[in-house]
Every structure is written in C-alpha cells, then in structure tokens.
Amino acid sequence: MKVFVQLAYGFGGKTWRESWKAGRILGLNEEQAYGYSRVASDDVKIVYSEDQHENLFQKLLRYSVRAIFGFDFVHAWRNRKQMLAADVVWTHTESQTLSVLLLFRILKPVHRPKILGQVVWLMDRWRKQPFWRRWFFRFLMQHLDLLTVHSVCNLEDGQRLFPNLWIEQVRFGIRADDMKPARKTCQGKKLKVLSLGNDEHRDWKTFCAAAKALPDVEFSIASSARAAFEASKNISNVTLVRAKDNVELIGLYSEADIVVVPLQSNRHASGITVVEEAIILGVPVISSDCGGLTDYFDSDSVLYVPTKNPKALAEAISAVRADPSGALQRTETAQERVKNTINSVQYARKHVELSKELLDA
Structure with missing residues (x-):
C-alpha cells in the first residue's frame, strides 16, 4: 500500500527532518x-509531502489563494505528482483535506487515490465561515472517502454536519518511547505550576485569576500568545517563560509540580498534546473538562475542573498539594493508558487499518 501524507507547508519530509535533527x-x-512514518514497512510505503522553496512572488501567490479559499491549495498542487502515484492520501488538518479534494476535482484522475482526510478546527470554526465558504466546503467534502477527527465531540459534530460521510475518531497520540517515571511532586518549599500552549482556546484569564487566589504559589506560562501576556500583567506570581529548544522545554516540565491545561469550551480536544507530554514526562495534570479530553484520560488519570472557574482551579491545585500521593497514582494510571492506547504508533496504526478498509471496500 502506497500512502502519501499531505501536510502543511513547513512540515514537509525534508524540512521537518532537518529541523528535528x-x-x-x-x-x-x-x-x-x-x-505517520512509524508504520512504514515492506507492506506500507509512506511518502511525505515536500516544501517547494519559494521566492517572494510564489509565497505571495500561495498566501493569496489560501486567503480566498480558506485552505492551502497551491501547496497541494505542487505535490500532485507524488500524490497521484499513491493508493491512499492521508491529511492532518482541514486545510490539506480540502486542498486535496479540490485538486482531484480539477484533475479528475482515472485512478484516483482514496482520501483519508482529517479535520481539527473545522467544526469549531464552522459558524464563523461566510455562507459561500460553508457551501464550498460542503461541496468538496461530499467527495471525501473517510473523514477522521481527534475528538469524540467532533465525531458528533461531523455526523450532524456531514450525515452522508463515513466518519471515524482517531485519538491523537505523540511519541512515548522515552517515558519518564511518574514522580511524587509538591515536595519543595515553593509549589510550581506550569501551563503551556498557543492554541486559541487556552483560557489564560482563568489561569491567572487562580494564580491571584494562590499568592504563595509560583505560576509559569510558556506561551507566545498575546492573550497570555495580557492576562498575566500585574500579577506578581505569574511569569512568562520561553523555551528556546527542547532541553529548556523538558527543563520546564522537570521543574513543575503540576501542569495545568486551562481551556475555553471547544470541540476538538484542544490541549491534548500538552496533556500527553506532561503525562509522558511524569508530571500530574489538571485540565479544564471540555473538548472530549475525558475520552482520552478519565478522572482516574487527570484531575478535571469546570471551564471558566478560577475558584475550582485554585482548589484543584491546593488538592494536589495536599495529596501528592493521589496525584502520583493518577499519573501512573495515565502513563499505562499512554503505553497501551494513546501514542503515535497506535495513532499511525489506526490510519493503516482504516486505509485497508477503504481499499478493500
């Protein structure tokens, strides 16, 4: 089975590998x-999209088309040759999914690869789209072979928006090869609470309001979002930090007693990457209860609090400080789930399984 993975510009095979190294x-x-490459074998060939070097005009053209359509069609067009040679195309977000669908509508290949198209933010942003774009997206999506989503909430949304599509939830997982032992935190004189992320659904106001209620606790925010800067202004025990590389990022997790994932209501499992990173690195997690995160990790693994409730968040932080053994047990339970079910290998294997179903249909 030949699989072509169409990813966003900047995530191409060569570009990503060089940056990763x-x-x-x-x-x-x-x-x-x-x-996705974790499932490459004699039976499954994985080919990634590549990023074409751009001059100023080419970049402006790609950005202009993206602004009009709402997705990066030019990048897909540049990868059409390798894409058409595949048996199945995988995408990671709606930008690539819609681009591939439009590409095949234009080219009308005799032997069209199957499309396993994933969406992430599409459902949350659907009502914000102008009516003509919603119509255009629906027109393209009706030709999708299989729609995948990360969140059980988005599964319900997709079934409502696209009732005639085959839709599957595929739980997103990250690399868990080097899992650190879960550690008993809250042992130092000063409690250190860390929050990370740039997603649009991070709730920095609630996080910082909870910090004001716990003046003896050190709060750190690792984010470049302006909302984080605005929310943390004039709060003495909240510090904005920046990790320049992975060594510094791992250091932030290692120094933290608790990782908090504060979220506004969403449907796409916002924050799941940070939740998984903290668990893999052995740190207790407190998260807002939204986006279908409890489908990934239940309350035996993560301590959940209601959204937009600083008091509940402050109380949860105090509860972890009062019972570090309970927090340790939750982290150990979460790590077992990561080992067995939620990791990048299982995520990629599910894509292979669904692709074989598509090709056999």
Whole structure:
C-alpha cells in the first residue's frame, strides 16, 4: 500500500527532518511529523509531502489563494505528482483535506487515490465561515472517502454536519518511547505550576485569576500568545517563560509540580498534546473538562475542573498539594493508558487499518 501524507507547508519530509535533527521543533516529536512514518514497512510505503522553496512572488501567490479559499491549495498542487502515484492520501488538518479534494476535482484522475482526510478546527470554526465558504466546503467534502477527527465531540459534530460521510475518531497520540517515571511532586518549599500552549482556546484569564487566589504559589506560562501576556500583567506570581529548544522545554516540565491545561469550551480536544507530554514526562495534570479530553484520560488519570472557574482551579491545585500521593497514582494510571492506547504508533496504526478498509471496500 502506497500512502502519501499531505501536510502543511513547513512540515514537509525534508524540512521537518532537518529541523528535528537541529532541535528546532519543540515537544516530544518524531523524526517525521506526527509519527505517520512509524508504520512504514515492506507492506506500507509512506511518502511525505515536500516544501517547494519559494521566492517572494510564489509565497505571495500561495498566501493569496489560501486567503480566498480558506485552505492551502497551491501547496497541494505542487505535490500532485507524488500524490497521484499513491493508493491512499492521508491529511492532518482541514486545510490539506480540502486542498486535496479540490485538486482531484480539477484533475479528475482515472485512478484516483482514496482520501483519508482529517479535520481539527473545522467544526469549531464552522459558524464563523461566510455562507459561500460553508457551501464550498460542503461541496468538496461530499467527495471525501473517510473523514477522521481527534475528538469524540467532533465525531458528533461531523455526523450532524456531514450525515452522508463515513466518519471515524482517531485519538491523537505523540511519541512515548522515552517515558519518564511518574514522580511524587509538591515536595519543595515553593509549589510550581506550569501551563503551556498557543492554541486559541487556552483560557489564560482563568489561569491567572487562580494564580491571584494562590499568592504563595509560583505560576509559569510558556506561551507566545498575546492573550497570555495580557492576562498575566500585574500579577506578581505569574511569569512568562520561553523555551528556546527542547532541553529548556523538558527543563520546564522537570521543574513543575503540576501542569495545568486551562481551556475555553471547544470541540476538538484542544490541549491534548500538552496533556500527553506532561503525562509522558511524569508530571500530574489538571485540565479544564471540555473538548472530549475525558475520552482520552478519565478522572482516574487527570484531575478535571469546570471551564471558566478560577475558584475550582485554585482548589484543584491546593488538592494536589495536599495529596501528592493521589496525584502520583493518577499519573501512573495515565502513563499505562499512554503505553497501551494513546501514542503515535497506535495513532499511525489506526490510519493503516482504516486505509485497508477503504481499499478493500
């Protein structure tokens, strides 16, 4: 089975590999983006999209088309030759999914590869799209062979928006090869709470309000989002930090007693990457209860709090400090789930399984 993986510009096979080897990609990442290559074998050939070097005009053209359509069609067009040679095409977000669908509508190949197209933010942003773009997206999506989503909430959304599509949830997992032992935290004189991420659904206001309620606790935010800067202004026990490389990022996790994932209501499992990173690195997690995260890790693995509730978040932090043994047990339970079910290998294997079903249908 020949698989072509169409990813966003900047995530191409060569580009990503060079950045990964140079340590420029933060997080517990793979040598090839998202770990799809982990399932390469004699029976499954994996080929990644590549990034064409752009001059100013070419970049402007690609950005202009993306602004009009709402997805990066030019990047898909540049990868059409390798794509058409595949048996099945995998995508990672709706930008690539819609691009591939439009490409095949234009080219109308005699032997069209099957499309296993994934969406991430599409459902959350659907109502914000102009009516003509929603119509265009629906027109393209009706030709999709299989739609995949990360969240059980998005599974329900997709079934409502696209009732005639075959839709499957594929739980997103990251590299868990070098899992650290779960550790008993909250043993030092000063409690250290860390939060990370740039996703649009991070709730920095609630995080910082909880910090004000716990003046004896050190809070750190690793984010380049302006919302994080605005929320943390004039709060003495909240510090904005920046990890320049993976060594510094792992250091932030290692120094933390608790990792908090504060979220606004969403449907796409926002924050799941940070939740998984913290668990793999052995740190207890507190998260907002939204986006279908409890489908990944239940309350025996992660301590959940309601959204937009600083008091509940502050109480949860105090509860972990009061019972570090309980937090340790939750982390150990979560690590077992990562080992057995939620990791990049299982994520890629599910794609292979679904692809074989597509080709046999």
